[in-house]
Amino acid sequence: MTLELQLLAWSVLLLIAHIAVQGALVSPLRGLAWNAGPRDEGQPPLGKYPGRAQRALENFKETYPAFIALALALLVADKTGGNGALGAGLWFGGRVAYLPLYLFGVPWLRSLAYGVSLAGLVLMLARLL
Numbered sequence: 001m002t003l004e005l006q007l008l009a010w011s012v013l014l015l016i017a018h019i020a021v022q023g024a025l026v027s028p029l030r031g032l033a034w035n036a037g038p039r040d041e042g043q044p045p046l047g048k049y050p051g052r053a054q055r056a057l058e059n060f061k062e063t064y065p066a067f068i069a070l071a072l073a074l075l076v077a078d079k080t081g082g083n084g085a086l087g088a089g090l091w092f093g094g095r096v097a098y099l100p101l102y103l104f105g106v107p108w109l110r111s112l113a114y115g116v117s118l119a120g121l122v123l124m125l126a127r128l129l
Contacts, residue, residue, distance in 0.1 A: 002074075002075060002080040002081070002085070003080070003081070003085040003088060003089065004071045004074050004075060004080050004084060004085055004088045004124075005071065005075055005080075007071065007088045007089065007091075007092045008067075008068065008071040008072070008088075010092065011064070011067060011068075011092060011095075014060075014092070014095060014096065015060065015064065017099070018053075018056065018057045018060050018099060019057065021053050021056075021057075021099065021103070022050075022053040022054055022056075022057045025049050025050040025053045026046065026050045026053065026054060029044060029046065029047060029050050030043065030044050049103060052102050052103050052105070053102075053103060055102065056098065056099050056102040056103065059098070059102075059114070060095060060098070060099075063091070063095070063117055063118070063121065066121050067088070067091050067120075067121060067124075070084075070087075070088075070121060070124040070125060070128060071088060071124070073128050074088075074124060074127060074128055077128060079127055079128055082127055083123045083124075083126060083127045084123065084124050084127035084128065086120075086123055087119075087120040087121065087122070087123025087124035087125075087126075087127065088120060088124060089120065090116050090117065090119055090120030090123065091116075091117045091120030091121055091124070092117075092120070093116065093117075093120075094113045094114065094115070094116035094117030094118075094119075094120060095113075095117050097109075097113040097116075098110060098113040098114060098117065101113055
């Protein structure tokens with residue numbers, strides 16, 4: 001299995017981790033009845049850590065579709081390896097680092113982790129083209 005495909009599989013666990021952290025921090029604040037209901041009513045405001053977890057999840061979802069598309073395109077085009085694999089590793093590593101950096105409010109390093117993940121996408125795209 002190629003590195004890009006392995007990281008694609010691991011990325012699903014990373015998505016689940018984001019959802020689990022967000023859910024663990026937001027659910028106690030908003031309550032099980034709100035979670036189970038239709039959520040038609042206004043949402044209670046999030047506090048510091050639940051808000052950070054929510055924003056980190058939203059940020060993850062911004063780059064995740066591009067990673068999925070690029071990883072699969074590299075596989076289909078038989079262009080895995082090289083800068084594509086490096087890019088996939090950079091994206092994954094940047095995204096792994098991003099969540100705790102955001103949760104603990106670490107400035108600059110969080111932005112650096114995001115930048116590393118974007119650079120990874122660019123490398124994957126360059127390999128594909």
